[in-house]
Amino acid sequence: MALEHRGLVAITGANGTIGYACVVYALQNGYRVRCVVRREAAIAVMKSGPSIQQYIDRIEFAVVANNAIEGAYDKALAGVDYAVHVAGAWPLPHLHPDDEIYYPFMNSMKNILQAAKKSGTVKRLVFTQAGAGLVNSEDGDSMGNRMNQNIRVNQVSLSFTPPLKSSHNAYCASKSQCMTYLNSLRLSRTTPFSIVQIIPGTVIGPSELATTTSQAYSQMDRQTKALIFDEMKPKYAFGFVHVQDCARVHIEALDEIKVKSEDLPSWFIAGATVEEGFDGPRLWNKAADMIERVFKGEVEEGVFTVGRTKVPINMPYRIDSRLTENTLLGGENIRGLEESVKEVAQWYVGLKRKENLLQMLSDEHDHSGNKG
Numbered sequence: 541m542a543l544e545h546r547g548l549v550a551i552t553g554a555n556g557t558i559g560y561a562c563v564v565y566a567l568q569n570g571y572r573v574r575c576v577v578r579r580e581a582a583i584a585v586m587k588s589g590p591s592i593q594q595y596i597d598r599i600e601f602a603v604v605a606n607n608a609i610e611g612a613y614d615k616a617l618a619g620v621d622y623a624v625h626v627a628g629a630w631p632l633p634h635l636h637p638d639d640e641i642y643y644p645f646m647n648s649m650k651n652i653l654q655a656a657k658k659s660g661t662v663k664r665l666v667f668t669q670a671g672a673g674l675v676n677s678e679d680g681d682s683m684g685n686r687m688n689q690n691i692r693v694n695q696v697s698l699s700f701t702p703p704l705k706s707s708h709n710a711y712c713a714s715k716s717q718c719m720t721y722l723n724s725l726r727l728s729r730t731t732p733f734s735i736v737q738i739i740p741g742t743v744i745g746p747s748e749l750a751t752t753t754s755q756a757y758s759q760m761d762r763q764t765k766a767l768i769f770d771e772m773k774p775k776y777a778f779g780f781v782h783v784q785d786c787a788r789v790h791i792e793a794l795d796e797i798k799v800k801s802e803d804l805p806s807w808f809i810a811g812a813t814v815e816e817g818f819d820g821p822r823l824w825n826k827a828a829d830m831i832e833r834v835f836k837g838e839v840e841e842g843v844f845t846v847g848r849t850k851v852p853i854n855m856p857y858r859i860d861s862r863l864t865e866n867t868l869l870g871g872e873n874i875r876g877l878e879e880s881v882k883e884v885a886q887w888y889v890g891l892k893r894k895e896n897l898l899q900m901l902s903d904e905h906d907h908s909g910n911k912g
Contacts, residue, residue, distance in 0.1 A: 546570040548600075549794060550620045552607070552652070553627030555582040557759065558668060558743055560589070561787035562624055567595040569791060574600040576616045576627070578607075590748055608647040613655035617662060622794045624666045625652050631672075637710035638702040645714035649722070656733055666736045666793050667722060669807060671778030673697065673715030674739075677708045681776045681854045687739075688860040689805040693719050723806050734801035736793045740786045741779025741811025741859060744880035746887035753891045763852070763877070764884045767827055768835075770847035777820075777852040779811025779859035782875035782883070786810050792868040799867060808868065811859040812876025820855030824848075827878045835885055843892065844885065 549566055553559035554575035563586070566573050573595075575586060583601045586592070592599065602616040607627060617623055627648065629641050649667075656662040675681040676696040683694075693716045700713035719737060726735040742763050750756045757765075763780065765771040789810045793799060814823065828848040831839065838844045861874055 545572070547621030548572045548574060548619065549622040549624060549791075550574040550576055550602070550617050551624045551626065552576040552604070552613075552616075553625075555586050555749075556626060557745075557747060557783055558740070558786055558790070559624075559626040560586065560747065560749060561745070561783045562626065562790050563599075564589070564591045565784070565787045566624075566791045567592060567598055571622075571791070571794075572598045572600070574602055574616065574620060576602045576604055576613070578603070578605055578627070585749060588749070607651060608644040610647075610651065611655075612648070612651045614658055617652070617655040617659045619661055620659065621661060622664050622666070623652065623656060623662055624668075624790050624794070625649075626668045626790075628668070631707040631711035633707055635707050637704040637707050641707055641710040642702055642704055642714045645711075645718060649718045653725075653731070657731065660732075662733045664734045664736060664794055664796060664801075666738065666790055667718075668790070669719050669737050669739045670711070670715050671739060671741070671776075672708070672712045673719045674778070675712060675776075677706070677712040683778075683854075686858040686860060687779060687811070688809055689807060689863050691809075719807070726804065726806075729801075734796070734804060736799070736804060737807040738789055738793065739778075739807050739809050739811075740789075741781045741809075741876075742777050743781055743783050743786050744877070744884060745783030746884055747783075751891070753888060753895060756888050756891055760884065760888075764881050766847040766850035766852075767824075767881055768831060768844045768846070768885050768888070770845040770850065773847075773850040774852040776854035779809075779814075779861075780877040780880060781811045782880040785869075785874045789864060789868050789874075805863060808864040809859065809861045810864060810874065811861055812874045813861045813865065814859050814876070816858070821851050823877055824851045824855075827881050830878050830882055831885065834882060835889070838885075838889060843889070 549571045551562050554563050555577050563573050604612050604616055635641055656665055673693050675683050676694050697712040697716040704710040722735050744761050750759055762774045828846050831846050835844055
């Protein structure tokens with residue numbers, strides 16, 4: 541049966557973890573997609589993805605090398621019906637707080653808003669935000685025990701201005717200020733398009749673009765690394781969400797019939813809803829129990845080392861995404877830490893077995909060659 545034609549959506553950061561999952565889900569659900577990437581080389585990598593092979597004729601590409609310069613997205617958004625803005629800099633310690641995080645974030649937001657206005661065709665913009673906008677980086681990232689659509693942007697981070705102290709400080713400032721500005725713009729109803737903001741929890745899941753264990757490891761989130769490799773304790777975790785569920789929330793939010801503009805909340809929370817009274821350590825230990833049970837062989841062989849003690853330092857655990865689940869996902873639950881980590885571990889084990897088999901065949905070939 542032919543797919544419904546639901547319009548053309550531009551997705552920035554299309555080759556990233558969330559972006560690529562959004563591309564796949566959008567294609568599977570009847571959209572044409574213009575993938576916006578920063579480097580030409582990313583196009584060939586994306587085209588190799590197994591899940592998009594049958595949709596190649598529905599994909600376009602646009603390269604925006606620097607999204608912080610004026611007019612950066614004008615061509616990328618020309619003629620599109622929707623846009624999902626995922627692209628953004630990760631707050632790595634070596635990046636300059638002002639020049640490489642704060643200003644690029646602020647300017648990127650302004651540029652995509654301007655491009656959407658210039659297009660004359662964009663009907664809805666969806667922005668990926670972050671829990672960093674809800675905390676004060678200078679007091680240990682403390683946040684209340686409940687995170688839902690009514691949570692407020694941190695008022696202290698809202699006041700931070702350059703020169704900023706650190707990459708994390710800049711990230712919190714830029715996110716809180718972008719979120720506040722966009723929400724005020726949504727409420728003003730002065731734009732020819734509606735604005736949706738999504739705050740994902742920690743995004744966890746496999747990527748089909750990674751085909752080796754080393755590639756899988758390099759793109760793996762810190763929570764999974766802590767749980768299956770007993771690596772460094774993560775600093776904080778704002779809930780957990782399977783990458784495919786995160787993508788589904790972003791793309792379903794484009795549906796103007798399902799979600800009317802006048803009914804949009806300040807933001808949708810995309811993290812697994814946690815039952816009342818179930819705290820962070822219990823959630824973490826439940827995932828650790830699963831690893832020891834499901835991957836007993838890998839643990840015994842030393843492939844995995846369970847990081848039971850690596851509970852994130854700051855873990856505001858009470859995530860309530862029921863509005864998101866009911867409005868965008870037909871009442872289905874967002875998958876959280878245990879289910880998501882299990883899938884990543886299975887993916888890693890599958891890649892490891894494939895590499896072991898190839899090595900064994902190579903050794904046999906070498907042995908038979910030497911014998912001859």
